[in-house]
Amino acid sequence: MATTKLTEQNFASAIQDHDIVIVDFWASWCAPCRSFAPIFESVSENHPDIVFGKINTEEEQGLAHHFQIRSIPTLLIFREQIIIFSQAGSLPAAMLEDIIEKAKVLDMNLVREEIAKQQQSSATA
Secondary structure, eight states, X not given: OOOEEOOTTTHHHHHHHOSEEEEEEEOTTOHHHHHHHHHHHHHHHTOTTSEEEEEETTTOHHHHHHTTOOSSXXXXXXXXXXXXXXXXXXXXXXXXXXXXXXXXXXXXXXXXXXXXXXHHHHHHO
């Protein structure tokens, strides 16, 4: 699957309608972003079951601000609408593949339990 341009108009539906969405925040002037783009595109071809979205931070400043993107490229991985991975900087293809495999087997029930504990803990603090 090729990468998908994500905007404020289609972002929510992409996250809601797909189990795993990997988002690359980038800008055209960013040299590391340009270096990472072919890696991101190539890895996307290996995972037709995953949405690989690209968000241009210059065009989609609202999304960049919402996710507090401070440096680019930044990669976010959503699974079942929960951010399970966030990292600034370019990744080699092998490392990205490894992260994707870990994301696929992650026990989301444990993730939701941990989120609930953290929310409960902060509510009582």
